Amino acid sequence: MxxxxxxxxxxxxxxxxxxxxxxxxxxxxxxxxxxxxxxxxxxxxxxxxxxxxxxxxxxxxxxxxxxxxxxxxxxxxxxxxxxxxxxxxxEDDIIVDQVDAPEIVDDFELGQDEVVDIKDKEVNKQKLRRRVNQYKIELLHPCRSGKKLLVLDIDYTLFDHRSTAENPLELMRPYLHEFLSAVYAEYDIIIWSATSMKWVELKMGQLGVLNNPDYKITALLDHLAMITVQTDSRIFDCKPLGLIWAQFPEYYDSRNTIMFDDLRRNFVMNPQNGLTIRPFRKAHLNRGSDRELVKLTQYLLAIAELSDLSQLDHSNWESFSEDNDAKRRRHS
Known part of the structure; x- marks a missing residue:
């Protein structure tokens, strides 16, 4: 059969x-x-x-x-x-599967011309259209009208997946639940990982992300939602936000979406919507000092009032936050 x-x-x-x-x-x-x-x-x-x-x-x-x-x-x-x-x-032991997986830390640089070529190349647009037809996003909670969209990676963004610990909570990025609770007021939240859905569900469940009373996760996406693109010298996978926009056009588009990922190449199909987050590694050494999510909370809430996020240069997000803090102090 x-x-x-x-x-x-x-x-x-x-x-x-x-x-x-x-x-x-x-x-x-x-x-x-x-x-x-x-x-x-x-x-x-x-x-x-x-x-x-x-x-x-x-x-x-x-x-x-x-x-x-x-x-x-x-x-x-x-x-x-x-x-x-x-x-x-x-395999059933997904945690072993992830630890055994080869680590990819080389986030190679792409020139501006290469980025433009990738997102505008017709063959990549065709691949995206095929993926829209192939991959149907299943909602965990309804999309909310008037909210912006935050798309989050897992590995090295929310969780240190290479370190070991008796309790997975020891590998969770500091302030994760506080971050998600705060930004949920203005953003729907989608988790997108370059791993299997089984691992995504397991890890988010272990971290208490899927049943937290203070926020809701709109959907989970896995590696099957990605597409393969190429330049003259490289072929690699990426996460096209157009997949989400095509399936929920009445809620999300390039103007109200921002994606966090520790690898820049993952948002090469929509570079104007990507923010490269500092990777969270060596959790046992760094969890006492890592405040990335605290600072990003301030940034997301500051830009939530803007009508078009795609006009921002997210590589300058820290200076944007500092400028807004200074303005608030002057008016307080």
Missing amino acids: ASSSTVSVEEGLEELTLTVRWSGKEYTVRVCADDSVGELKRRICEATNVLPKRQKLLYPKLGPKLADDSLLLSQLNLKSSLKMTMIGTV
Whole structure:
């Protein structure tokens, strides 16, 4: 019995229908020629729940090429109806899974021309449109009219996922609940992590984020909501806010959305809406002095009165907060 993953494809793009054998079953996966091997693994994950990093794809004629996530499927000369084998395990111990995961700390610099090229390139717009069709956001709580939107990363933004502790609360970024409670007055909150939904739900549940009486989380997004983009020299995944805007156009758009992430490349499709947060690492050493969320609370509340957040340069958020503090002191 085969499981099918249906994908809407832009007119004019070559669609590939591949069959993946795994654990005694065959799964039909539809991708496009301009997708990468990494995107193929994401689609396989959607069908099988085997995380991309746990997948080994086997097809005799391609050999080790299927191990390179950056290769485009068009470079492999894949034919529709091709059958390949996947080796991989669905793991239950998500915490072990995260600790074992390779750490990616290289937030490479992209030039301004590269950023403009990425967000304006038609192939990336097509990928975003396909993702809108493929990935449906499930609301935990209704969107609120008149509120702005805050999109938050997890790893190194809200939580130190590389350190170990007997209690996960020891790895939570200081002032997290105070931060979320304060900004909830003006912002709907969406959590978006480049990990599996199972891990997102587990970690947010352990930290008490999903059932806090002082604020509500609008939705959770995982790695399947991301898209793969490329420059002349790099291929990487990012988090396109257009996915959210397309599904909730009556509530959110580029003018009322801000995203926090410790990796700048994650908001390359919408650079005017991204704020690079200082990563929270080595929790045991830094939790006594880290006040990033306290300062960001002040910034978010200060800009909440503005009609268009996309006109701000979020890289200067600290000076904006300081200027507003000075103005308040002068008028007090």
